[in-house]
Amino acid sequence: MINPQTKLFIVDDHQMIVDGLKSLLNNEDQYQVVGCSNQPLDVIKLLETTPVDILLTDINMPEMSGVELTRVVKKQFPSIKILALSMFGDYQVIKEMIDAGISGYILKNTGKQGLLEALRRILEGHTYFSEEVTQELMKGHPVTGTCCLTNREIEIIRLIEQELSNKQIADKLFISERTVETHRKNIFRKTCTQSLVGLLKYAYEHKIV
Template identity: 30%
Template structure:
């Protein structure tokens, strides 16, 4: 049994999923669910108000998604740890979530005991990754310089190539300017460049654009 009660915020756009998770955690004296959110924007507001130990975060939600919310929670310096709980384990989902500041990443088919263990570990600041995600990340680390751009990074780069400003990119993609800058920093690193012009030139040279 945990030494203290771990407080949670559940973030998912499906009410049935939220109800199921709430019921699961309510059945254990080790956890207390403080609230629920249906999208990323609501999650950020509630996390600031409720101050949970752990945020269980879905990634793909209408409106404001999980990655943008994780980045905003990180930017605001909130103490909560974010444990991603999603159906997806693709590179375009996994890597941006972890880069944005997620403490862990589990798939929704994880057994109850594994989920409980992951939440306890996340509350202590430990990294928690499902085996499939861990092996995927290791393969990326082993091939520096050849790391593919995520779907969102490609979208940002395509808009940069059209001469779009950070503010305009944020408006088009429904994300914050801070998130745009984060994506730019990541894709600069992956392409081995330091500015927008060089990024576009290298992207065309490698066939990423056009």
């Protein structure tokens, strides 16, 4: 059975960027660019009639920013995953995009393999931030509040950031999977987060990873 193609939609006010992305993805059988737009205000209406798996969006656009577009898309089409594309990796902008609900953030100087890796990881249910973006997040000013986490919980957060499964974490720490799951529940409760994206954002802000 042939796997269905992943449907992509590209939003950028610069046609050259749109054309470049389409060119990079044209020969990739797994992906199909089902729509493009230079006008973020038109995107919502287009998404109502065009099934999309991943939306690739610029951040600095006239009339509606990538942050605003992400918020609206995630509210009206929560199943659509969003990959942010930007020329810059500014900490505050990255944080706003994460809060809005993105699944990934890469810079526009990323090569084809980096783009494909980001799409693959997002499709697998992970979040993806390019190395430059991750470094910028780690520069963010920490806030207070990590004292409520135990050393073991901090250790587990760092292993989660490395995308280890509960079993892998259990094997590495010589504890049971059930114990790992208990730690994870406590971590989410203490950090007041409900998703891996939220937990990673918390971890970056508090310089845990």
